Amino acid sequence: QKEVEQDPGPLSVPEGAIVSLNCTYSNSAFQYFMWYRQYSRKGPELLMYTYSSGNKEDGRFTAQVDKSSKYISLFIRDSQPSDSATYLCAMRRAGNNRKLIWGLGTSLAVNP
């Protein structure tokens, strides 16, 4: 079993929809949770980073962490065609020299 599981999709939604992207994980020691966006043929770029549990909002994006369920989510409100990309979750333990564990990514298409 992988430490981080992410449904690869593809997920196809109409413009303006609310999108929910999710990752589950098995290591309860993970404390830092990140969401990256990767456009086709580009490198990943950090969207949001959350420490421990709770929600974090940035514009149309909300990251949510539920440590009791070992489940993290990224919500995109009022989705736009420019949000079409692959979304990667990544997480790591606290402390020095802890490596990032990556999900495989979910492919999202927002249709105009």
Added chain:
Amino acid sequence: NAGVTQTPKFQVLKTGQSMTLQCAQDMNHEYMSWYRQDPGMGLRLIHYSVGAGITDQGEVPNGYNVSRSTTEDFPLRLLSAAPSQTSVYFCASSRTREVTDTQYFGPGTRLTVL
């Protein structure tokens, strides 16, 4: 401000050939790393560096060498290319290795080994 640059964008090699993938950053970042991204495997760390003159192995270092003679540059060398090294390679940099420092990725090099 160019950020993280990688050359070449595309490369085709024959089995057994060697080559160097170039990576440079102009943000004075201490931490640089190389990843490969493969379908079904995700991003895997090959090598990383926490500063000039200091490098260490990641998850999948076999078949690759790195060096860091300057803060700006972190080349990745394939010693004797194998078809299993066909992949997309990303270089990344951040101010430090701390998770709170944003990691910036380059545009990638698509490598095919025949």
